[in-house]
Amino acid sequence: MKFEKVVIKNFRNFDNVELDLSNKNIFFGLNDVGKTNFLYALRYVFDKDIRKQNLLDSDFHNKQLDKPIEIVVTIDISDVADSDCQKLRAQLKGALLSKHNKVYIKLFAEYSKTEMLALPILSWGGDINHLYEMKQRGYLYEIDYVFNVIYIDSYVDLYSLFKKNVSQLVRNEKDEDKDILAKIQNTVDDLNGHIASLSGIKEFEDKLTPEYQKFHDEGISVSIKSEIAVKGLYSNIIPYIKQDNDDNLYPTAGEGRKKLLAYSIYDILSDENAEKKINLFLIEEPENHLHKSMQIALSQILFTDSKYTYLFVTTHSPFVLYEMDNVNLVRIYSERKINSISTFYKVPDAYEKNRKMLNRCLSEAIFANKVLLVEGPSEYMLFSKVLSVVHPFYEVDGIYILPVDGVGFETYFSILDELEIFNVVKTDNDLRAVTGKGTYSVLGFSRCNNYIGEKRLPTKQIQENSVSAKRSLYNSNINTLDKIRSDFHIFLSKVDLENDLDEFLHDRLSALLDNDNPVKYLQDAKHYHMVELIEKLSDTDCRTIYNHYNFACLKEVAE
Incomplete structure (x- = not known):
């Protein structure tokens, strides 16, 4: 069984939203954009305890009481050998034909001005255009005999539970x-x-x-x-x-201890129902009251324990996502009205053994509004220093600097693009020696072509690997590189971080570092010497770097 899609119309924050789903879904975004309301949309469909409260005028989007609330969930049940598919098929009976491989579950609610509420009506079937209204026994619908919702709110009361x-x-x-x-x-x-x-x-x-x-x-x-x-x-x-x-x-x-005990109790309760029903875990901000280490431990349980097969989580914490894999990332954001977008994320095979290394940075980046992707820690340290001077509250404004550290830019920006999170790439103009030919491939140019998906830059090998050769290569293609900057937000260095700084700050770097060859000095012990430099940079130095062509990526992400 696989959750496939949800459509929400005229419910709370959401006017008309259609989202792809998976069996493990992570909802994230700023406060007050509707993460909890997304869970409530699912609860009204699947959770008898919340549904029996009916719907009020405040549940209608902008109180548009003349329009009904509609929530439709699509579930793939094509795997006939799957026990959960079998449970669902058995309960649907005549509402599902043998040829149907999907189940559509629909909630429909019209507001009654005389009763001042809306009664939810549930229907389901294998044909979206011909659904069967579910039978009721008291406040229980047929769906309540096959789904068991385990809703864990952010401030769960251990003793009441x-x-x-x-x-x-x-x-x-x-x-x-x-x-x-x-x-x-x-x-x-x-x-x-x-x-x-x-x-x-x-x-x-x-x-x-x-x-x-x-x-x-x-x-x-x-x-x-x-x-x-x-x-x-x-x-x-x-x-x-x-x-x-x-x-x-x-x-x-x-x-924190109460919360962990509560999760333990919920685990036992879910085991009690596992054979008869399909357990849906809806978890709201599990990170509350938990130390970082406990959040990471919880992440491992949520994303690796087989009992959390169907999982819907809202969170503000990157630590909860350290172990995520085969999950659907759902970003909810506001641009005049509430929007949302989702993308499926799977840890690449190359990083399966080092999942935390990849997920640590990515999980922090997806909570940002703008992301600057850089080569490594030297760029991260320098750019953080510059932005802290020019734009002191850049982190508060949702700007995040992410060093890829050899992981590769594409692994990150492909996910960020899918989630429509604005991102900027700053990468080096690398050359690589071609074995046995005495020539050099233009690795930086090829990387840019690959990222944009078309060959805009020449890839002909060159004869020399030097700072002057790299600058000459850059300058001869500057118009194309500027176009790539504006169209794709990819900023290729003329050479690399240290040489690009030295081009316009040579005398100042020499004075600050007390060294006639500041490039060699910075590259000899990158981390240590970069820390030394940023401690000595003045506010004027930072603004000079920020405003220079070589580091225009900073303006691109900050303005």
Whole structure:
């Protein structure tokens, strides 16, 4: 079974949105753009607990009460051997023909001005143009017998969750439990007897009886008894923490610990329903109250544990995405009205063993509005310094500098392009020696051609590998390179970071670094010497770099 698509019309933030889905979906974006509302759209279709509340006027987009709310989910059930497909087919019965490989589930709700609410009507079937209205039993629809929604909000209440489900979580079905339950009852009886025998109670009885007989002496006396009873065997049990090698019990006071315990309980509950129903996990901001390390651990569980087969997550945290693979990234953003776009992301085979390395940077970048992709840490350090002077709040404004560190630009910008996140590439004008020919391939030019998908720059090999040869190659093709800048936001260096700086700041670099050959000095120990340089750069130096042609990529991403 595979989630394929959702269409949402006239619901809360969404006027008319159509999105591709997968079985694992990550919703991200700024605050107040509708991530939670996306989950609620799915909840109204699949979750009986939220659906029975009906829909109010505030659930209609811009309170357009004359237009109905429509939510349609498409699910692929072509895999006839899949157990979840079989569950869904069995429940649909006559609404699905054997030839149908998709299921369409539709929620339709019209606002009633007399009742001041909208009743959700659910229908489903294998033909979008001919759906069958679902039967109801009370507030349960047919869909509720096949789907089990596990909604975990960002501030889950551990104790309420525990008490609500304790009878399902804890069962006494073994023979020895009968003896224990009998002992519990005997203990309660003894407790009541001991309480009734207390001297204070006896004295109270002796005083109360004669007072009562003043009003009505009928040959009776008043006796005070205790009637403590076990009203709900588990009504007062709560989880505690016990440290290894320590017999003491400690309250589950920390919010982070409570959240992890809550996830553990939800896992058990999902196992209880796994055979009969299809579990859908809808999780809102799982990172709340969790330290970075715990978020990463949670990421590993969410994206590798087989029980989270159908997963819909909203998040603001890149750490939750460290282990993501085979997921659908859904970006929700606002440009006058709420929009959304999605793309499927799979970790390339080359990085499967180092998934965190790739995902760490990518997961931070997808939360940005603009991304500057650079070669490595030297560019990252310098550009961060320059932007911090020229545009002190660049990070607050959603600008992110991402060093690819040998991963390759295309791995990143292909995903960013799909998500319509503006991105700029700054790459070196590399040459590579051709074995046995004494010539050099124009690697930087070829890289640009590859990124833009057409051959705009010449790829003929050249005879010399030198700074002057690279500059000459660049200058002879500057018009095309400028066009590539404007059309594709790809900025090729004339040479490389250090030489491009030296071209217009040679004397200043020499003075700051106390070295006559600042390029060689910077390249000899890149990280260490670049840190030394940026600590000495003045605000004027930073503005000079920002405004120079060689580093126009900074203006491109910042303005």
